[in-house]
Amino acid sequence: VQGVGFRPFVHRLAVQCRLAGRVANTTDGVVIELEGDENDVARFRRRLTADAPPPALVAAVNVESAPIAGRTKFAIDASDAEGGVGIRVPPDLALCAACRRELFEPGNRRHRYPFTNCTACGPRFSIIERMPYDRSRTTMTTFTQCQECELEYTSPSDRRFHAEPNACPACGPAVALWDRNGDRIAGRADAIPAAADLLRRGFIVAVKGLGGFQLLTRADDEAAVERLRRLKQRPSKPLAVMAPDLAAAERLAELGPNERRLLTSAENPIVLARRITGRLPDAVALSLNDIGVFLPTTPLHELLLAELRGSVVATSGNRGDEPIVTDEHDAVTDLAGIADVFLVHDRPIRRRVDDSVVSVIDGQVAIIRLGRGYSPLPLPALEEFDGPTILSLGGHQKAALAFWNGRQAVLGPHVGDLDSQPTRAAFDRATDDFASLYRCAPEVIGCDLHPDYFTTRWAEQSGRRVISVQHHHAHVAAAQVEHSLLKREVLGIAWDGTGFGTDGTLWGGEFLRVKGARIRRMASLLPLPLPGGEAAIRHPGRIAFALLHVIGRPLDSPLLERLGVAQRQASILSAMLQRGVQIAWSSGVGRLFDAIAALVLPLAEATFEGEAAMRLEAIADPNVGEAYDIPLRTFGALAAGESAVPRGDWRLMIAAILADLERDMSPAVIAARFHNALVGWAVKCAELHPNLPVVFAGGCFQNRLLTERLATALRAAGRECLTPGLIPTGDGGLAAGQLAVAMARLDAERWGGKGAQ
Ligand SMILES: [Zn+2]
Numbered sequence: 206v207q208g209v210g211f212r213p214f215v216h217r218l219a220v221q222c223r224l225a226g227r228v229a230n231t232t233d234g235v236v237i238e239l240e241g242d243e244n245d246v247a248r249f250r251r252r253l254t255a256d257a258p259p260p261a262l263v264a265a266v267n268v269e270s271a272p273i274a275g276r277t278k279f280a281i282d283a284s285d286a287e288g289g290v291g292i293r294v295p296p297d298l299a300l301c302a303a304c305r306r307e308l309f310e311p312g313n314r315r316h317r318y319p320f321t322n323c324t325a326c327g328p329r330f331s332i333i334e335r336m337p338y339d340r341s342r343t344t345m346t347t348f349t350q351c352q353e354c355e356l357e358y359t360s361p362s363d364r365r366f367h368a369e370p371n372a373c374p375a376c377g378p379a380v381a382l383w384d385r386n387g388d389r390i391a392g393r394a395d396a397i398p399a400a401a402d403l404l405r406r407g408f409i410v411a412v413k414g415l416g417g418f419q420l421l422t423r424a425d426d427e428a429a430v431e432r433l434r435r436l437k438q439r440p441s442k443p444l445a446v447m448a449p450d451l452a453a454a455e456r457l458a459e460l461g462p463n464e465r466r467l468l469t470s471a472e473n474p475i476v477l478a479r480r481i482t483g484r485l486p487d488a489v490a491l492s493l494n495d496i497g498v499f500l501p502t503t504p505l506h507e508l509l510l511a512e513l514r515g516s517v518v519a520t521s522g523n524r525g526d527e528p529i530v531t532d533e534h535d536a537v538t539d540l541a542g543i544a545d546v547f548l549v550h551d552r553p554i555r556r557r558v559d560d561s562v563v564s565v566i567d568g569q570v571a572i573i574r575l576g577r578g579y580s581p582l583p584l585p586a587l588e589e590f591d592g593p594t595i596l597s598l599g600g601h602q603k604a605a606l607a608f609w610n611g612r613q614a615v616l617g618p619h620v621g622d623l624d625s626q627p628t629r630a631a632f633d634r635a636t637d638d639f640a641s642l643y644r645c646a647p648e649v650i651g652c653d654l655h656p657d658y659f660t661t662r663w664a665e666q667s668g669r670r671v672i673s674v675q676h677h678h679a680h681v682a683a684a685q686v687e688h689s690l691l692k693r694e695v696l697g698i699a700w701d702g703t704g705f706g707t708d709g710t711l712w713g714g715e716f717l718r719v720k721g722a723r724i725r726r727m728a729s730l731l732p733l734p735l736p737g738g739e740a741a742i743r744h745p746g747r748i749a750f751a752l753l754h755v756i757g758r759p760l761d762s763p764l765l766e767r768l769g770v771a772q773r774q775a776s777i778l779s780a781m782l783q784r785g786v787q788i789a790w791s792s793g794v795g796r797l798f799d800a801i802a803a804l805v806l807p808l809a810e811a812t813f814e815g816e817a818a819m820r821l822e823a824i825a826d827p828n829v830g831e832a833y834d835i836p837l838r839t840f841g842a843l844a845a846g847e848s849a850v851p852r853g854d855w856r857l858m859i860a861a862i863l864a865d866l867e868r869d870m871s872p873a874v875i876a877a878r879f880h881n882a883l884v885g886w887a888v889k890c891a892e893l894h895p896n897l898p899v900v901f902a903g904g905c906f907q908n909r910l911l912t913e914r915l916a917t918a919l920r921a922a923g924r925e926c927l928t929p930g931l932i933p934t935g936d937g938g939l940a941a942g943q944l945a946v947a948m949a950r951l952d953a954e955r956w957g958g959k960g961a962q
Pocket residue numbers: 300301302303304305322323324325326327
């Protein structure tokens with residue numbers, strides 16, 4: 206309940222109920238001591254939960270008697286700074302309605318002040334140095350409040366009472382506009398209008414946001430968007446659009462009630478929604494149906510977009526896959542050659558947090574990327590555990606950490622792809638940060654089974670006890686945490702690109718029965734050959750080539766051209782496939798998407814992860830009900846040490862797709878039949894394991910069409926079925942699952958259970 210004006214609320218309530226006592230933030234949560242008439246105490250107790258301010262979540266109230274201290278007043282005590290942290294670290298919150306009103310109110314002392322905030326809004330997680338949350342332990346400590354601010358901060362009836370980052374133009378942070386060399390070209394009152402003017406003229410402005418820099422350019426200016434793509438070397442990955450208000454967002458995308466609620470929520474995520482064609486240049490979303498939209502995050506963004514009177518494309522302020530820049534001096538060097546100017550300020554960002562990305566799937570919020578507003582995400586389902594402290598490291602791409610400090614379990618924000626050295630350094634810092642923020646060093650490290658992941662090597666070198674967890678087991682366990690299903694056995698459908706299997710092969714089209722630490726692989730996809738190993742991911746054309754080779758289909762030159770495979774390369778690939786050299790085998794459904802996209806779209810090269818699946822989903826005709834057939838067949842063991850499990854056999858489907866292409870069937874119909882084929886296969890597999898709840902896990906379930914079709918089909922067959930929610934279903938949620946499995950194994954060891962794998 207921290208950082209949302211809860212202590213001030215308690216103070217007001219106590220005064221209204223004529224009670225003396227005190228309220229304090231402690232490591233156990235909020236502690237309230239009350240003295241007074243019994244009826245007044247009872248009234249207080251009722252209203253404490255009933256009238257709590259909207260962002261506060263009262264998880265539990267424990268009442269105990271204590272000796273009378275003889276107090277005559279009610280006071281807010283300074284925060285108690287001892288011991289391990291049991292209270293939640295509050296997330297950053299977007300500008301609230303009351304502060305927005307003041308921002309645009311001439312004569313208000315905060316009129317057009319870009320750092321206005323109150324107990325219902327403003328920075329939290331991104332500025333906290335240490336817990337408990339208090340101004341003296343944030344990056345606001347260097348700003349001394351003026352008399353007026355101090356009065357608000359100490360007046361129980363004021364909505365800025367204990368608003369920790371409270372500030373005004375007289376005492377708080379200030380904005381400035383810098384040129385490419387970091388020289389100041391405009392300050393305070395002029396900086397935002399000058400930046401808006403440059404945006405209007407098509408320039409790229411780097412803005413210091415809440416959790417890091419963003420690169421903005423005008424969304425309706427095709428040349429500006431193309432220039433941003435070129436300079437950021439981001440040729441085709443979709444870009445998010447920040448609209449000045451909800452009405453503007455509604456002109457860009459089809460928004461339902463869920464999407465509208467998300468856009469205006471305090472979490473302020475980027476919301477994926479179907480774009481309305483013709484409103485923005487194609488360079489923004491390229492060939493995808495969905496567009497990511499969001500509303501201004503901070504008063505600074507609010508003022509900038511109001512001045513511009515238009516939408517901007519907003520992408521993270523980083524180079525390639527490196528972490529987002531948080532310091533304005535670093536920005537001048539790190540974003541050189543991309544940004545034309547820098548809109549900066551002097552409130553330090555203590556902790557990097559990317560913008561969150563969410564999508565409404567199967568009627569609920571599914572977080573695609575966990576960041577600002579949602580992180581750190583509490584994992585209450587794991588908090589009954591009473592064993593050692595655990596840090597789990599997640600996967601390799603989209604790495605994120607999860608932590609159990611003995612009191613609370615949380616999932617941290619997206620860190621990034623651990624291929625680059627700067628991201629690895631950021632990952633190192635994030636592990637230290639977790640330990641210091643939650644005041645506890647981990648005793649056990651949870652990680653993936655993949656021997657080559659940076660996180661696995663990190664775990665091995667940590668000198669602590671390591672518990673490695675199979676990739677898809679972790680995905681399914683994360684879904685169990687999400688839906689509080691840890692005590693039940695579930696059938697997990699775990700589909701993604703690639704994860705290391707217990708038999709040393711690459712998995713990713715899995716049906717797993719999971720209960721606690723125990724996993725049983727019940728079915729999988731017939732493995733696909735990947736010529737050249739995992740590098741084939743960037744060349745879907747080569748995967749399609751390999752599948753055609755498997756079904757014995759001769760590759761004539763039109764077909765080779767379609768797959769983007771040159772004649773010379775074709776002979777090399779054929780030789781590799783015939784001899785079985787440099788071939789990795791993967792049962793990843795994501796790889797099947799790659800191959801089908803290469804055949805149908807076509808898509809010879811993929812420039813970002815998930816491109817094939819996103820584009821196939823985008824073209825699929827939702828009115829098509831027919832499906833290709835993926836029969837379930839049992840073969841012998843396909844790899845040494847592997848147990849023979851029934852396999853979804855895609856070979857007939859590939860032949861059928863080729864036939865459909867030859868008779869010029871529309872790609873929209875073929876793509877839909879392919880989605881439906883996966884649904885049919887999953888329903889058949891689920892029938893073999895009746896009575897178990899079915900959970901969806903893995904990156905493939907970011908695909909709304911696939912997820913909703915499969916959920917509908919399973920429910921029609923009377924199955925209980927749970928789809929992705931707040932824990933990312935992709936690799937960003939792996940750490941939460943690793944934490945759950947590590948706890949289950951430690952429990953099994955302790956209680957002598959047979960669960961350990
Ligand atoms: Zn506010």
